Amino acid sequence: MSERREMERFQNAVERWSEARGRDGKRAFTIPLTGASRDPHFLELDRISMADWLDARGFTTPFLRWYVEYGTRDDFGAVLSETSAWAGLHYFAARSMETAQLEGSRYLVWPEGNGWLVKGLRSRLRARWRHHALALRVVPMGSRVAVDYLDVDRDELRRIEADGVVLATPGFVTKRLTKGLGDVAPLPDRTTSPWVVANVHVERDYEPNRAWDSMIYDSPSLGYVDAGHQGGAPKRRTVLTHFRAYGDPDVAGTRAMLLGHGWAVHAGAVLDDMRTAHPEIVEQCRRVDVMIWGHAMPRPRPGFLGADPMGSAPMIAERVAWAHVDQTGYALFEEATDRGVRAAEALGKSLGLAMGDSYLGPVT
Ligand SMILES: Cc1cc2nc3c(=O)[nH]c(=O)nc-3n(C[C@H](O)[C@H](O)[C@H](O)COP(=O)(O)OP(=O)(O)OC[C@H]3O[C@@H](n4cnc5c(N)ncnc54)[C@H](O)[C@@H]3O)c2cc1C
Incomplete structure (x- = not known):
């Protein structure tokens, strides 16, 4: 009571x-x-x-x-x-779910997570797209700027030159990339939380009343989602995506511990956790893929708002803008989108482009 x-x-x-x-x-x-x-x-x-x-x-x-x-x-x-x-x-x-705009709306989910959004953005992208490209450093070139990167497929160093660049990379990576630039704005230091995400492939009888998102009371994990939940016709096979965030203070020690364990330890821990709610999970399981995200997201510890609460200015050096949730220290998709639009618009303006009205509406 x-x-x-x-x-x-x-x-x-x-x-x-x-x-x-x-x-x-x-x-x-x-x-x-x-x-x-x-x-x-x-x-x-x-x-x-x-x-x-x-x-x-x-x-x-x-x-x-x-x-x-x-x-x-x-x-x-x-x-x-x-x-x-x-x-x-x-x-x-913060989430005002009962607004006039959201009246009658429902949650929409898709199996690929952010991959679905990336695919959608990519399909509209007219610019050239290079993937498997690891940025190494940003180099000032007078009235231009260059990014040196490793072409991972060819194992070759390459360079792109441009009028300006948006670095959509985490803070600790951005600091390294911009080391060679003269005057760079100080970037916030963020503690990043490690996560382990596992895709558990199962084969089992279809049950229409199963939820999309399930959590297990008092478990160290965050439970799992059924990635095939809104996938149309009922299927015997689906993928259950299991999440665990490691929230204790010693993030570096936790990362080392997680990297030190092999697949069997991680997969075993995931199945043990799920067994609490589903004793039959091991028999139904066909495959487990495990991903360790060492720096999954910034952690808003006490004091994270800092001297400039709610985010720093996007331009961090001449011709260089930064767009990442590490700016505000808050890992949400809406936050990432907001930072991306701000960075693109600020860079465009700094290059003298006519940017028109902000995509964000009246800028706050
Ligand atoms: C398991 C998990 C579940 C989540 N669930 C949700 C959710 O349900 N809802 C929600 O709103 N948010 C969720 N989030 C948070 C959300 O995914 C992030 O806040 C968002 O992706 C941040 O976007 P970003 O563009 O700022 O940075 P990131 O997504 O971190 O993108 C940075 C990119 O930079 C790339 N990169 C890094 N270094 C280099 C380099 N040297 N060269 C080239 N590229 C580089 C990385 O590969 C990455 O693609 C989740 C996060 C995790 C980890």
Whole structure:
């Protein structure tokens, strides 16, 4: 009973935060972050962890703590003590799902994850596309700029010259790429959370009532999604994508530990976890593919908003723009899109191109 009361108390607090507006008239939490209020009263939340915030308000029951931490592990790959209270509350209060625009809409999912979006973007891209290309450094060339890269297929070093460049790379990579440039804006330091994602191929009787997204209470994992869930005709074979974020403070140690384990250890851990809910999973399993994402996403630790809350300017050097969620420290697709559009528009303007109205509407 006390668990239920705590959940209600938490939901009420979240509702108040969803509606809260700062002295600047802006909502406390928005997606993307740039629209959010800079009211110091709200920004103070970034000084403490989500664990401290819950403790201070007497939120102690195991179910409530698990529920809230599921959110911080899911979006930030971080346990409660590793998550800024600003970010923890943002997770619950920023998504206004009951708006007029969303009336009647449903979730849409697709099996390939971001791969589907990449395919869609690629099909509209008129520019030339080079893949298997590992950028190595950005080189200033007077009124031009060059990017040296490794053509992985040919194992050859190559160069592209351009009027300007958008680096859509993580912060720690961007720092390396721009080392040779003279005057580069300081980039934020981000702690990155490791993840392990496994695709479990199963063959089993079709059951129409199975969910797309399933989580296992009190498990260290984030559960799994059925990648074939909206795939049309019922099939006996599907792929269950299992997620686990490693949210503890020692990210480097965790990365080393994960890399030190072979496929059998990772696959065994995944199946053990799923067995809690599906004792028959091993018999149904045909194959397990495991991917270790060492730097899966920036972790919004206390203080992550920094001196320039909600994101830095996109131009980081002459003719060089940066577009990545590491700018705001918040790993969401909408955030990535926002940063990408801002970077492209800022670079275009700096090169004297007529950019017209911003794709983002009135720029905030
Ligand atoms: C397992 C997982 C699940 C997620 N689920 C969701 C979700 O459900 N909803 C959501 O909104 N967000 C989700 N996210 C977060 C989301 O995927 C990221 O926030 C988003 O992809 C960030 O986009 P980005 O363009 O900023 O950076 P990234 O996607 O990190 O892109 C950076 C790119 O740079 C490339 N790169 C790095 N170094 C080099 C180099 N030297 N040369 C060339 N290329 C280089 C990388 O290969 C990568 O493609 C998830 C993340 C993970 C890891």
